[in-house]
Amino acid sequence: MNxxxxxxYTTEDGRKIGAVVMEMRNITLRFGGVVAIQDIxxxxxEGEIRAxxxxxxxxxxxxxxxxxGFYHPQEGEVWYKGAKRPTMKPYEVAxxxxxxxxxxxxxxxxxxxxxxxxxxxxxxxxxxxxxxxxWKGKAEREExxxxxxxxxxxxxxxxxxxxxxxxxxxxxxLKKRVELARALAAEPSILLLxxxxxxxxxxxxxxxxxxxLDVNDEFGTTIALIEHDMGVVMDLSDRVVVMxxxxxxGDGSPDEVRQNQAVIDAYLGxxxx
Amino acid sequence: MAQPSQATDGMDSVPALLQRNATRFGDKPAYRExxxxxxxxxxxxxxxxEIEALALGLINLGVNEGDFIAIIGRxxxxxxxxxxxxxxxxxIPVPLYQDAAADEMAYVMDHCGARFAIVQDQEQVDKLIExxxxxxxLEHMIYVDPRGLRKYDHHKLHRFIDIQEQGRAAHYEWIxxxxxxxxxxxxxxxxxxxxxxxxxxxxKGVVLSNRNIIEASxxxxxxxxxxxxxxxxxxxxxxxxxxxxxxxxxxxxxGFCVNCPESPETMQTDLREIGPTYYFAPPRVFxxxxxxxxxxxxxxGRLKKWLFDRFMAHARRVGPAILDGKPVSGMDRLKYTLGNxxxxxxxxxxxxxxxxxxxxxxxxxxxxxxxxFYRSLGINLKQLYGQTEASVFITLQPDxxxxxxxxxxxxxxxxxxxxxxxxxxxxxxxxxxYYYKNDESTKKTKDSxxxxxxxxxxxxxxxxxxxxIIDRAKDVGKMADGQMFAPKYVENxxxxxxxxxxxxxxxxxxxxxxxxINIDLTAxxxxxxxxxxxxxxxxxxxxxxxxxxxxxxxxxxxxxSLADDPMLSHCQVHRFLVLHKELDxxxxxxxxxxxxxxxxxxxxxxxxxxxxxxxxxxxYTTTEVTYEDGRKGAISATLQIRDAAVxxxxxxxxxxx
Numbered sequence: 001m002n003x004x005x006x007x008x009y010t011t012e013d014g015r016k017i018g019a020v021v022m023e024m025r026n027i028t029l030r031f032g033g034v035v036a037i038q039d040i041x042x043x044x045x046e047g048e049i050r051a052x053x054x055x056x057x058x059x060x061x062x063x064x065x066x067x068x069g070f071y072h073p074q075e076g077e078v079w080y081k082g083a084k085r086p087t088m089k090p091y092e093v094a095x096x097x098x099x100x101x102x103x104x105x106x107x108x109x110x111x112x113x114x115x116x117x118x119x120x121x122x123x124x125x126x127x128x129x130x131x132x133x134x135w136k137g138k139a140e141r142e143e144x145x146x147x148x149x150x151x152x153x154x155x156x157x158x159x160x161x162x163x164x165x166x167x168x169x170x171x172x173x174l175k176k177r178v179e180l181a182r183a184l185a186a187e188p189s190i191l192l193l194x195x196x197x198x199x200x201x202x203x204x205x206x207x208x209x210x211x212x213l214d215v216n217d218e219f220g221t222t223i224a225l226i227e228h229d230m231g232v233v234m235d236l237s238d239r240v241v242v243m244x245x246x247x248x249x250g251d252g253s254p255d256e257v258r259q260n261q262a263v264i265d266a267y268l269g270x271x272x273x
Numbered sequence: 274m275a276q277p278s279q280a281t282d283g284m285d286s287v288p289a290l291l292q293r294n295a296t297r298f299g300d301k302p303a304y305r306e307x308x309x310x311x312x313x314x315x316x317x318x319x320x321x322x323e324i325e326a327l328a329l330g331l332i333n334l335g336v337n338e339g340d341f342i343a344i345i346g347r348x349x350x351x352x353x354x355x356x357x358x359x360x361x362x363x364x365i366p367v368p369l370y371q372d373a374a375a376d377e378m379a380y381v382m383d384h385c386g387a388r389f390a391i392v393q394d395q396e397q398v399d400k401l402i403e404x405x406x407x408x409x410x411l412e413h414m415i416y417v418d419p420r421g422l423r424k425y426d427h428h429k430l431h432r433f434i435d436i437q438e439q440g441r442a443a444h445y446e447w448i449x450x451x452x453x454x455x456x457x458x459x460x461x462x463x464x465x466x467x468x469x470x471x472x473x474x475x476x477k478g479v480v481l482s483n484r485n486i487i488e489a490s491x492x493x494x495x496x497x498x499x500x501x502x503x504x505x506x507x508x509x510x511x512x513x514x515x516x517x518x519x520x521x522x523x524x525x526x527x528g529f530c531v532n533c534p535e536s537p538e539t540m541q542t543d544l545r546e547i548g549p550t551y552y553f554a555p556p557r558v559f560x561x562x563x564x565x566x567x568x569x570x571x572x573x574g575r576l577k578k579w580l581f582d583r584f585m586a587h588a589r590r591v592g593p594a595i596l597d598g599k600p601v602s603g604m605d606r607l608k609y610t611l612g613n614x615x616x617x618x619x620x621x622x623x624x625x626x627x628x629x630x631x632x633x634x635x636x637x638x639x640x641x642x643x644x645x646f647y648r649s650l651g652i653n654l655k656q657l658y659g660q661t662e663a664s665v666f667i668t669l670q671p672d673x674x675x676x677x678x679x680x681x682x683x684x685x686x687x688x689x690x691x692x693x694x695x696x697x698x699x700x701x702x703x704x705x706x707y708y709y710k711n712d713e714s715t716k717k718t719k720d721s722x723x724x725x726x727x728x729x730x731x732x733x734x735x736x737x738x739x740x741x742i743i744d745r746a747k748d749v750g751k752m753a754d755g756q757m758f759a760p761k762y763v764e765n766x767x768x769x770x771x772x773x774x775x776x777x778x779x780x781x782x783x784x785x786x787x788x789x790i791n792i793d794l795t796a797x798x799x800x801x802x803x804x805x806x807x808x809x810x811x812x813x814x815x816x817x818x819x820x821x822x823x824x825x826x827x828x829x830x831x832x833x834s835l836a837d838d839p840m841l842s843h844c845q846v847h848r849f850l851v852l853h854k855e856l857d858x859x860x861x862x863x864x865x866x867x868x869x870x871x872x873x874x875x876x877x878x879x880x881x882x883x884x885x886x887x888x889x890x891x892x893y894t895t896t897e898v899t900y901e902d903g904r905k906g907a908i909s910a911t912l913q914i915r916d917a918a919v920x921x922x923x924x925x926x927x928x929x930x
Contacts, residue, residue, distance in 0.1 A: 014424060151309035156420070161538035163310065214421050 008045060011238050018046030021222060022067070022190060027076035029062055036062040037073065038246040044190065049216055049223045051233045054243035055266060060226045061103065063243065064192055067224065068100050069093035095123060099188035101179040103195045103226075109168035113159060113178050114150065116167055120185025121146040153184050156218070157211060173204040177211070184215065191215070193225040197232055205229065209236055230267075234258065242266070286458035286483045288324075288361040290525040295321035298501065298528055304350040307535035307543055315350060317528065323350075323437065325451070327358040330440030332447045334389070334413055334431070338363030338454060341385045341466065345369045345378075346393030348507040348533045351417050351433055353520060355391045360464065363454045364389075367466045367478070368512040370865045371397060372858075374903050379404035381468055385478055385709065386410040391433070394418040398430065460484040466709055467514050469661050470864035478709035479514075479661045488702035489664035490522030492685035496669055497631045501528035503551045504628075508533075508540050513866065514661040515635070519553055522664075544625030552632045556639035557867065559654075561795075562624055563643055564771045568799045584612040585649070592617075592649030597673045617650045626652050633657050636866065638742075638761075640769035641677040648675065656680050658742060662718065662725055663687070664703030668740045679739035689740065695730040696746045748871065750781030756843050758786070760871075763844050766834065770827045771796040775856050777869055779882060780844060787885040788849040789878065790824055791856055797823075812853045812910055821913055824851055828917040836920035845919040848885050850892075852878075853910035859899045881912065890914055 008018045022044040029037040037059045044050045052060050065071040066078070069090045078085045080096065088096075099120070107116050124146055127139035135143075154160055157177055162170060167178060176196060183191055196212065197205045209232060215221050227233045233240060234254040242250035242257055244266040250257045257263055284290050294303065299318030306313050315323065336342065342359040344366055346352045356366040367385050369378060371393060378400055382390070388410050392398055398416055405411060416422060417433045440447075464483045468476040493499075507520040520531045529551075534543040570581055591605045601609075621627040632647070632654040639656065647654045653672065658680035659665040667689070670681035683689050687701035700723040707715045719725045730749055731742040743749070744761040752758045760778040767776040767790065774793035780786035792815050801808060801817070808814040832845040856862040861873050875882055877896070884892040895909040 148309065151311075155309060158536070160310070160535045161542075210421075217423055218420060 008047075011048075015047065015217075015238075017048045017238065020044070021046045021081055023079040024063075024066070025077045025079060027063075027066060027073045027078070029059075029066060029071055029073045035246050037066070037243075039076075040241075040243070040246075040248045041076075042241045042248065042251055044222060044224055045239075046222055047216070047220055048238040049212070049225070049236055051237035051240045052224065052226050052243065053228075053230070053233055053240060057245075058243040059246040060243055061194060064100070064194055064224070064226055067093075067190075068098060068192055094186065097187075097189040098192065099183040099186040099190075100192035101176075101183050101194060101196060103198060105172075105175045105179055107167045107175060107179060107182070110166055112164050112166055113170070113181075114154070114163050116178055117150045117153060117181045117185050118146065120182040121150060123186060124149075149187070150181075150185055153181050156214070157181050157184075173200055173207075176200070176204075176208065180208075180211065180215075184219070184221075187219075188221060190222045190224060193223065193227075195226050195228060197227060197229055205232060212236060285460040285487070286360065286455075286462065287357055287464060287486070287521060287525055288455050288458060290487075291317075291321055291324065291357055291361075294525065294528045301501065301528065302530040303524075303528075304353065304531055304533070305547075306350050306533040307539070307546075310535075312532075312546070320350070320354065324354045324358045324361065326437040326440040327354055327433075328361040328440065328451055329443055329447045330436035330438075331358060331362050331364070331389070332450055332454075333439050333443045334436065336362050336364050336389060338457075340364040340389065341367050341387040343367050343369055343382060343385070343387040343390040344392075344511065345371050345390060345397045346417065346511070347371055347537065348509075348511055348516070348520070349393070349417065350531075350533055352391065352393075352511055353507075353531065356465065356517075356521060360458070361451065361455050363457065363462075365463050365466055367468070368517070369468070370470075370510055370512045373865065374859060374899070375400040375403045376903075379407055381476060381478075382408050382411065384476075385466065388412045389415070391415045392417070395421040398422060398425070458483065460487070463706070465517060467512065467517065467661055470866045470868070477711055477714055480706045480709050481514075481664055482706050485664045485703045485705060486518070486522045487526065488686065489666055489684075490518060490526040492702070493518075493666050493669065494523050494527050496671075496685055497551075499523060499527050499529070499551060499631070503527065503529035503630075504532060504547055504549045505529065505551050505553075506532050506534065506540075506544055506547050506549045508537075508544075509553070509555075510865070514665055515553060515659075518665045519551075541625065545622070548625060548628040550628050550630045552626065552629045554632075554634060555636040555866075556634050556643070557637070559634060559639065559643055559647060560771070563646055564793070564796050566620070566624070567771070568795070571799070571803065581616060584616040585646075587612060588617060588649040589645060592651060593645065593675075596648055596651055596653060597675070613651065621650055621652065626650075629653065631655070635659060637868075638765045639677060640765070642769060644677040657684075658740065659684075660727060662705045663699060663701065664705070666703060667697075667699050667727070670739075674737070674739070676739070679734060679737070679741050681739055683740075689733075690724070691732060692726075694746070695732065695743075697727045697729050697731045697740070697742070698724045699727065700724050752780055752786075752843060753782055753784045754843075757840065758844060759841060762841060763788075763831065763835065763846065764869075766831045767827065767846075772800070772823060773827060775863075775869065777856075777871065777874055778844075778846065779875065779885070783886065785847040786844050787882075788828070788846045789874070789881070790828075790849055790851050792820060792824065792851060794855075811855065812908065815851045815853055816910065816913065818913075821851060821915055824849070825915050825917055832917060832919050836922060842920075842922040845922070846917055847919055848914055848916055850881060850885065850912050850914045852881075853894075853912060854896060854898060854908060857899075859901065860897075884912075884914055 010016055020043045025041050027037055027040050052063055054060050066073055069088045072087050125142050127142050131137050131139040154163060159177055197208050216223055240254055240257045242263045249262040249266060250260040284293055294317040300316050302314050303317040303320040304315040342364050344352050344355050359366040369381055390401060398414060413429050415431045415433055415436055419432055460483050462483055464481050464486045466478050466480050468478050505519060509516045524531050532547045534540045570578055587608055591601050591609055594601050595609060629652050632652055635657045655670040655675050658668040666684035667687055668681040669684050687699055689699045692698055704723055704725055728746050729742050730744055730746045731740055734741055744759045748760055750758040758780045763778045764776040767773050772793055773790055775791035777789040778786055794811055797820060828846050828849055835845050836842045858865050863869055880894055891911055891913050893911045895907055897905055897907050899905055
């Protein structure tokens with residue numbers, strides 16, 4: 001990635017990546033005496049697929065939770081769209097256009113797929129209580145508009161056949177896809193995926209990879225993802241941050257990271273002195 | 274030659290029918306497709322505009338008269354428009370099976386020499402790009418779904434809507450050309466070319482003229498009194514002649530609406546929402562639906578199950594008679610009406626068949642139990658016998674004369690004769706023109722007087738005048754002792770058990786018959802669940818001793834029923850095995866329309882076939898399998914070979930000697 005400029009760069013497959021949209025500056029996060037994240041800095045550029053990898057307990061999920069505003073780091077700054085982000089509640093972060101999926105699926109099990117995905121449109125629905133109750137005027141109009149957006153996402157992720165099925169009855173792989181659908185329904189500018197392929201078989205992983213690439217391609221969504229499966233990460237992402245014991249040990253293109261000695265040691269294991 | 278036929282009122286091509294429909298009932302729905310959860314609708318006038326825009330775009334792109342245009346996709350209005358647009362500009366549409374692997378597609382693409390292809394999505398584009406090296410004629414591809422294709426080189430790749438847009442922009446440049454090309458179409462011009470799936474050898478391109486398609490559509494529509502108020506659901510492969518006749522031929526002739534499902538998985542829901550009045554399905558679809566109903570009834574409460582069993586028994590007794598208008602006592606009628614209110618009606622509604630006025634099944638023999646089940650519910654399900662070369666219709670069952678063991682009387686205008694060897698020959702207005710680039714096969718199949726050999730053996734039944742089909746003529750063989758061997762007959766008997774998905778019977782030139790059997794994963798899987806039998810894979814379930822016991826009991830029942838048939842009692846299955854994999858079109862073991870390829874199977878499983886006849890009780894084997902994306906793998910298993918009890922048939926043997 002020698003051609004990196006402040007305005008962006010061009011990937012191997014010819015995609016144009018834009019300027020930095022989010023930047024983590026010297027983030028340190030502690031839980032009591034435990035240091036989960038220690039002085040980590042990295043950036044996410046517009047339109048790229050950015051992966052965060054690392055062995056178990058490296059602090060990846062904590063990092064994602066910092067981005068999504070669930071944890072507040074003791075030190076360091078989060079810069080978003082050129083401005084320093086004040087301490088925010090998760091819903092405020094969501095309002096800024098950052099959506100996420102969860103490692104352990106967090107859907108409403110008793111509700112249908114359609115209703116679950118509709119909840120992703122909550123930011124776009126602001127009709128008053130009365131209007132909602134009698135379902136006339138603004139509420140009805142909003143429902144129609146948002147349903148259309150949601151239907152396009154359902155079509156895109158090929159889940160039409162389970163539109164009216166309660167989520168609780170779905171197999172795991174499909175639930176993951178529904179979660180992705182809900183996150184997409186928010187039309188985020190940054191999409192955070194916490195282990196989108198965990199627990200999937202090879203075929204499901206291939207499908208999910210395809211969807212992630214298509215989302216990035218079709219909607220131009222910036223994607224930050226955490227993943228265990230190295231093969232998947234290397235194939236999908238444009239740049240990779242590697243963490244180990246709360247520290248950043250590598251950052252760069254998949255090829256650069258693959259050859260980084262510190263990364264090889266972290267994954268294959270070396271004797272600690 | 275080029276004179277418009279009197280009988281069709283100048284309507285001598287599909288584009289001409291489109292013009293008529295758009296003028297006469299332009300505001301009536303022509304196409305519906307469920308998209309984004311809503312049924313989107315196009316009237317005949319709108320469809321005509323869409324097709325015109327596409328046709329203009331095709332001319333603009335450089336399509337010449339006589340060019341072939343390959344069409345690859347699932348049933349969507351866009352592809353039906355593509356066919357008619359191709360015809361409008363004087364080109365010949367060639368629909369292909371969209372699930373075909375890349376190399377299968379390469380053969381057909383190369384054989385027809387298509388310069389253009391209109392395809393569904395990235396998957397099909399990728400397949401064609403993969404085989405493009407060998408296809409020198411292929412110039413442009415047009416795709417409908419842009420997803421994932423943004424970064425592809427678009428010099429020769431176009432979006433469907435862009436081509437339509439270009440067509441609209443170039444309206445004044447090309448409209449006169451389009452009209453001129455449309456005017457040139459006659460009853461004799463080629464309407465469509467369809468590839469037969471071919472149980473043996475390479476697929477053949479069947480060329481059908483406007484005469485073939487329009488005459489066949491016209492007479493069959495009159496036969497069943499189809500009107501423009503029919504609703505059909507288009508879900509069968511577009512490359513298959515049946516879909517072409519139902520969704521284009523008859524739809525354009527009558528002017529009824531073609532409904533396209535949202536996706537293959539939602540077909541059942543969409544069927545219910547549309548409630549077709551005219552419905553066509555191969556026996557397998559009816560079998561699957563019945564299996565699903567039965568599985569769900571097994572899980573129903575005791576009262577519901579009791580009611581269901583009781584009323585179904587009554588329906589089986591009087592239902593078909595009521596449907597055929599035969600006399601039935603008042604009490605039975607009352608009971609049937611009650612049943613209709615509580616059981617049959619809701620069941621038909623669940624199946625999506627509540628409004629079916631005319632239903633057809635064809636392609637394979639249907640099990641009498643399955644056939645009777647639907648008829649007893651009051652669904653007018655009938656059989657027809659046909660093939661691509663006949664533009665579908667050879668025989669049809671008239672209302673009121675429906676039986677499961679015959680295929681009906683000759684279709685209007687079709688003549689049938691039975692040769693000395695028992696093979697069925699036909700000729701009629703639907704009889705195909707020729708096989709493309711294959712004079713040899715054309716001569717072999719169609720003689721100078723226009724008689725076409727069906728390759729099926731059959732006879733006319735005394736009294737009723739209905740045709741009965743025994744078997745594929747070339748499958749009928751002789752056993753070692755010289756007696757007739759009819760594998761299909763035995764296989765169909767076996768397949769009538771829901772647990773048996775597929776069976777291949779061997780016996781030609783041999784002392785005794787034996788069989789390969791495929792279990793039905795849905796039915797056997799459900800049975801296993803209810804009987805607490807654990808299994809991790811198809812292979813494991815297929816090898817389970819209790820499953821083998823069950824299959825053995827089915828085989829023995831078939832043997833007992835065969836023993837009663839003096840002509841075929843020697844075809845009893847002596848030994849069988851249950852295959853460790855499902856026979857699949859991707860592995861070449863079946864055609865895309867799911868007919869078994871005996872030659873391929875006996876070659877591929879030569880070791881297993883050997884074991885059936887050398888007396889061994891088990892055999893270890895490794896088989897190559899092809900995955901959906903074309904990659905290859907191998908599976909291995911040890912298969913049990915079972916001996917099935919047979920009923921001794923000494924008398925028959927003596928008679929034969």
